[in-house]
Amino acid sequence: MTDNNVEPLLPYDQPKTQPAVHGGQLSIVSTVFLLCALSLGVGVFLVPTVFGSLGLIAGVGLLLFFGSVSTAVGYFVVGIASDLEVSSMADLAQCIVGDRKAANVLVIYSNISVIITLVTGNAGHLQLVATMMFDLMEVFITGNYGDYECTRVHKGIILAIFLLVVMPYCFISDLSLLKHVGESVSVVVILTCTVVMASCFSRLQTHGADGLAGGSFPLPAAPPDAATLLRLVPTICYTYTSLFTLFPIRSILIASDGPSVAQKRLQDAVLFSGCLQTAIYTSVGVVASITFGTSAGHIVHGHANGNGNILYNFPNHNYPITFLCLCLVVVIVLDYPVIQFPAVEAVLRMLPKERGPCCPSCSSWFGFSARHIVSLCFASIVLAMVVFVPRLEDLFGLCGSLGISGYCYVVPGIVIASKSRDNKSHVGMLFGGFVVVLGVGVFIASTCFVVKHIMQD
Secondary structure, rough: OOOOOOOOOOOOOOOOOOOOOOOOOOOHHHHHHHHHHHOOOHHHHHHHHHHHHHHHHHHHHHHHHHHHHHHHHHHHHHHHHHHHOOOHHHHHHHHHOOOOOHHHHHHHHHHHHHHHHHHHHHHHHHHHHHHHHHHHHHHHHOOOOOOOOOHHHHHHHHHHHHHHHHHHHOOOOOOHHHHHHHHHHHHHHHHHHHHHHHHHHHHHHOOOOOOOOOOOOOOOOOOHHHHHEEEHHHHHHHOHHHHHHHHHHHHHHHHHHHHHHHHHHHHHHHHHHHHHHHHHHHHHHHHHHHHHHHHHOOOOOOOEEOOHHHHHOOOOOOOOOOOOHHHHHHHHHHHHHHHHHHHHHHHHHHOOOOOOOOHHHHHHHHHHHHHHHHHHHHHHHHHHHHOOOOOHHHHHHHHHHHHHHHHHHHHHHHHHHHHHHOOOOOOOOOHHHHHHHHHHHHHHHHHHOOOOOOOOO
């Protein structure tokens, strides 16, 4: 429990024990799907391309490694947050770290990591679906697939339309109202993965395995060099991002079920979501990369370019996948407010309570409009990133190296190590320290190689 005599580091970093909830109770299924709403997106269809560069052994090894570490971190964080009765990662860092200046830095770093990760992640999602929507219109409206180029202007227009559709949902302050969006995203992605793997098995019977030795596009036995490995590591990290929606979901569960039940349900959901994400990413990555090898995600048909997306390896007359591509466009666009929600909350926590520089009426007006203004600013940034960073793997790489490394590894690692030190748990201290080192390594090394790759465009 926080000390009531200690002044909070930031005006919005005080625990909210009774959050406003209007969307009803979350079932265990809804909780799992909301936790998966960010990671079970289009990133899963980029994994075979990553395997094409790293090889099966390194690719599967990294997926299992980061899946296990991320799930364990989430499980620990839920327990610690329940013990201290806090409502955000920033609150958790503030309670754990004794030195005020160090805690202040950690709180700000935590909030900035949330913002970077989720804004960049949304850009990666919309980058893919904007291009996919252009190609779907080309197939079904013009009938001349590959004849037209999706320029930056086309992509920007499509994206602007998408954002106009979903912006009203970005202004709500209760995440539980979007629980059906999380369920829809997870269901469509899981269904698409199932159809993709079935299509891969069918192709294996007729064309053989292009990714194995003797195939047309054999996978490498190992990463070609350390630079490639370090550049693609954060793309694997991106697959495990449930921690970003953990605290908003925890607040909803506490309001409906009480603290003790909420802790047990959320810890179970963390385990289920971690296993589900790991199983789906590994299955799709292995099956698709064996089927297509290094050509996975690199199919070019006229002006249409897969850009790392395995769905482009299937012909447009494969109507089950084509229809699911359209469904993906719809649910990923609707998922934008769910992904953005924790980032907006992070900004609002950092804003001062008294925001009106002129008069009380200005303060009241700005207080009412803060969420709207922040959401619109994020939409503008996402639009710019989609237009000017064309490669998917670079967007997802930046998301992992700059944001996920801090929020999902460095900050919770410090929290786990500090709490374990207080409890004299040597295992917890070692695990927390390892997670911190892992996060710092990804942040420093991977960011350098991702930025270098972007500069080559």
